[in-house]
Amino acid sequence: MAVLKTLPTRRLGNGPLVPRLGLGLMGASGTYGNSLSDEERLEFLDEAYKRGQRFWDTADKYGDSEDVLGKWFAANPDKRKDIFLATKFGIMNTTTASAFTINSTPEYCRTAIESSLNRLGLPFVDLYYIHRLDKETPVEKTMQAMVELKDAGKIKYIGLSECSAESLRRAHAVHPITCVQVEYSLFCREIESPKRKLLETARELGVAIVCYSPLGNGILTGGIRSKEDATKPGDQRGLFLPWLQEENIEKNMALIDEIAAFAKGKGVTTPQLALAWLLAQGDDIFPIPGTSKTQRLEENLESLFVSLSEEEEKNIRQLGERVLGGRFQATTGYDFADTPALE
Template structure:
C-alpha cells in the first residue's frame, strides 16, 4: 500500500472546506467514455486514490451508477467517509433508452433528488450539493431557498452552482453564500474569463471558489487523442464534441502538438502542463480532472511539482489560441444560464 503525504490544499472559496487543489472527477468512472470497468476494479481505484491523498471527490446523480458505486465503497470503508469532501449534483434529468436530457432546478425536484442521492450513497449528508444546471424557468432565489432548507436540515453542508451566469450567481449569493461554482475551464476553454460572462470576476468579488471541470479538455490535453477514431468507440460520448468534429480536429491537434512540445521541453506530460497552467490562474481555482486509471491519477498529482513562470503562462496561453469548434455546453443552451426574476 502506497500512502502519500497530504496533497497541497486550500479553502474552497471564502465559506468552504479545506480541499486538495486537485480534485477527482468521477463521471468517467461510470461509463461516459466507454463501458465501465468491473466494480472490483473501480473499488480498487477508489482505494488507491484515497491512499494517495485524493480526498475531494466529485460526482452527480446523472453519472450512471456513480452514486451507487460510491455508496457501496463507503459501506465497505465507513471510517474513511470523514476524510472525504464529497460533492454531487442535481438538475439534469435523463431516461434510460431515451436520447437527450431535460433540466429541472425547481424546489420540488431539488428535494426529491437529494433524498434519492442520499439513499444511493447510503449517507446522512453531502458535503457540497450543486445545482447541476439552471432550467432558465425557475428563479434562482426559489432554488436557493430549497437548498438553504436542506442545509438547515443537515442534509448538505455547502451550496454550489454549475454553469450559472454571473447574474444568477450574484442573486443566489444574496439569498445565502454560495461556496463554489463549477464551470468548464482549461487551456482550451477560457470563457469564464471573458468580459461577456464576467463569471470569474464576480466569483472573486463574492469570495466564491471555482471548481474547474474538464480541465484537460475531455482528454484532448492528455496528449493521447490523435483522431476522431480515438473517441468513437461504443459508449464514448466525446465523439459529439465540436472540438473533435471532422472540420475541426486537424487544426486542434496541431495546437495540441504545440502544447505537447512545450511540455516535452520541460520534461512534463501535456496533462501536467495543462493542469499546472490552470493552477497558476489563482489559488481559488480547483481543477477536478476525471480518470479511472491510477497511472493517470499519479500523473495528474505530479503536477504539484511543476512551477511555471509568468512567461510560461503567457506562452501557453498564446499557444492555445485558435481552438475551433466551441464548447459542447454552448450547444445545449444551458451554459452560463440566467433565470427569471421573482417579479417577472
C-alpha cells in the same frame, strides 16, 4: 505504490481546506465507454484515498457512480470523515443517452437529495450543486430549498454549475455560495470573458471555481488523435465535440503536438502542463480531472508540484488561444444560464 508528497490544499470559497486538485468521477461510470466492474472501481477509490485524494466529485446523472460510492463508504465507514464529497442534481435521466431534461425546481431538489443520499448510504453530503438551472425556476426559489436542506443537516455547502454571473449574484444574496463548477481549461476560457464576467463576479463574492473538463474532455491528455479514437462504444465525444470535427481536427492535433513539445521541454507530460496552467490562474481555482486509472491519477496529482513562470504561463495561454471550434456546452442551451426574476 508511488509515494507522493502531501497534497497542497486551499480553502474552497467559504468552505474547508481541500486538495487543489479534485477527482471527477463521471468517467468512472462509463461516460466515455470505459465502464469498469464494481470491484475495479472500488479498488480505484482505495488507491485514490491512499494517495491523499480526498476531494471527490460526482452527480446523480453519472450513471451508477453514487451507488458505487455508497458501497465504498459502507466498506470504509471510518474514512467518510476524510472525504469532501460533492454531488449534484438538476439533469434528469431520460430513456436516450443524447436527450436530457433540466429541472431545478424546489420540489425536484428535495426529491433528488433523498435519492442521492439513499444511493450513497449517507445522512449528508458535503457539497450539493445545482447541476444546471432550468431557466424557468427563479434561482431564489431553488436556493430556498437548498437552504432548507442545509438547515436539515443533509448538505453542508451549496454550489452552482454553469450559471451566469447574474444568477450567481442572485443566489449568493439568498445564501453564500461556496463554489461554481464550470468548464475551464487551456482550450476553454470563456469564464474569463468580460462578456460573461463569471470569474470576475465569483472573485468579488469570494466564491471558488471548480473546473470540470480541465483536460478538454480528454483531448489534452494526448490520447485522442482522431474522431475514431473518441467514437468507441459508449463514447460520443467524436460526434459532438467541435474541436474534433472535420474542419478543426487536423489543426487542433497539430496544436496538441506543439503543447506536448512544450511540456516535454519542461520535463512534464501534456496533461500535467495543462493542469499546472489552470492551477496557476489562482488559488481559488480547483480542477477536477476525471479518471478511473491509478496511473493517470498519479500523473494528474504530480501536476500540483509543477511551477510555471509568468512567461511560461503566457506562452501556454497563447497556444491554447489557437484552438479551433467552440465549446460543446454552448450547443445545449443551458450554459451560463439565467433564470426569470423572482415575482
